[in-house]
Amino acid sequence: MEDHKQTSFTFEIDNFSEKQSVISSTTFLSGGCEWYVKVHPKGDHIDDHLSMYLCVANPESLRFGWKRRASFSIHLLNQSGNELYRKDEPFCQLFCAQFTLMGWPKAVPLETLQEKGFLENDKLIVNVLVKVAQVVDEGYVTGNEMFDVNGFQVLLPQVPSVSWIFVEHPDFAVKIRPKNQWVKTTYMNISLGLIETLNKPLHSLTETELSNAESDLIDLTEAGFELDWLKIKLDQVSLERKKDNADGFRVQELVEHINNLKVELNKEQTKSAAKILSLEKTVSHLKDERKKIAKSL
Numbered sequence: 001m002e003d004h005k006q007t008s009f010t011f012e013i014d015n016f017s018e019k020q021s022v023i024s025s026t027t028f029l030s031g032g033c034e035w036y037v038k039v040h041p042k043g044d045h046i047d048d049h050l051s052m053y054l055c056v057a058n059p060e061s062l063r064f065g066w067k068r069r070a071s072f073s074i075h076l077l078n079q080s081g082n083e084l085y086r087k088d089e090p091f092c093q094l095f096c097a098q099f100t101l102m103g104w105p106k107a108v109p110l111e112t113l114q115e116k117g118f119l120e121n122d123k124l125i126v127n128v129l130v131k132v133a134q135v136v137d138e139g140y141v142t143g144n145e146m147f148d149v150n151g152f153q154v155l156l157p158q159v160p161s162v163s164w165i166f167v168e169h170p171d172f173a174v175k176i177r178p179k180n181q182w183v184k185t186t187y188m189n190i191s192l193g194l195i196e197t198l199n200k201p202l203h204s205l206t207e208t209e210l211s212n213a214e215s216d217l218i219d220l221t222e223a224g225f226e227l228d229w230l231k232i233k234l235d236q237v238s239l240e241r242k243k244d245n246a247d248g249f250r251v252q253e254l255v256e257h258i259n260n261l262k263v264e265l266n267k268e269q270t271k272s273a274a275k276i277l278s279l280e281k282t283v284s285h286l287k288d289e290r291k292k293i294a295k296s297l
Contacts, residue, residue: 004031006131010077016041016113016124027057031132033068034058039126044105050113052087053103054128056095062137067145068095069134076108077125078117085112092133094147099159105167152188153181161192169229176224187223190216198233202241210238 007030013023019041027034034057044051054072056062069092076085085108093102113119146153149162150173165172178184194216197209213234221227 004132006129007031008127008129009035009037010125010127011037013039013041013124013126015122016119017122024055025126030130031068031070031135033132033135035130037074037126037128038101038103039124043110046105048110049106050108050110051103051105052107052126053101054089054130055101059097059100062097064097065136065138066096067134067136068132069093070095070130070132072102072128072130074103074107075127075129076118077127079120079123079125083127084117091148091151093149094145096145098156099147106170151184153185154188158188158192161195162188165191165195169226171226173225175226178223187220187225191220191225191227194220194230198230198237202237205237205241210234210241 007028009025009028009030011025013019021041022044023039023041025037025039027036029035036055036057038053038055040051043049044053052074054070054074056068059066071089071092073086073088075083075087078084087104087107089102095102113124118124145156147156147159149159150166152162152173154162176184176187178187194213197205197213200209217227217230217234221231
């Protein structure tokens, strides 16, 4: 990997409180590559946080298979240049055609921005530090490239799911004990499998899958992962499945009862039909007898 110098870039957003839509900075160079910063003043699909991202500039103009690996941090400054807030991405992130931006949907709580110093004269000052570790201008994309997401090496198709976990549950892996990268990857795969299982339709879940999910949850928790949210989900799924099974059992009982009633009804209808036939024969016989008597008179 190359070792480029760290670049600092600062831009200002005037009349910040009036901004509603996404704000993009001008482009800047770092490691021989063009970048820009994107800020969502009202959050990127999140209502209570400021969202901030580092983005590759003009990705559509780059050659097929291009890649950029970079570590970066974004800071909020006051008008004296003093740092008030920072978000760090210390691990090198892989930017490519599929992932042209990296950052934080939940960068800063919006209520924090109302504190003294953040918006002097309604101006937000953003500073970004970028250190590029690798630049590939052209290459092959196999789909087996490994991406670093918060210290976990994951495959390209897994990046969105793993990124979602850390956005929604920032404390997910704060206390994990394993340091070996292979072990961490294994645990992450187990976590993704557990989430996939718990998101399956209830009717397709088996008792074995639920039992395995409970065992996986215990193993992950013992390894230091913060999984209260998955425990709640597992309990909910288990309860709903028991209720679904109970409802299904009651429906089956009702169906059997209805079938039994139909059988009894058919029996009674058969008996009634036999009685009617017998009565009809009796009436017919009496009519014949009456005719015979009438002829003899």
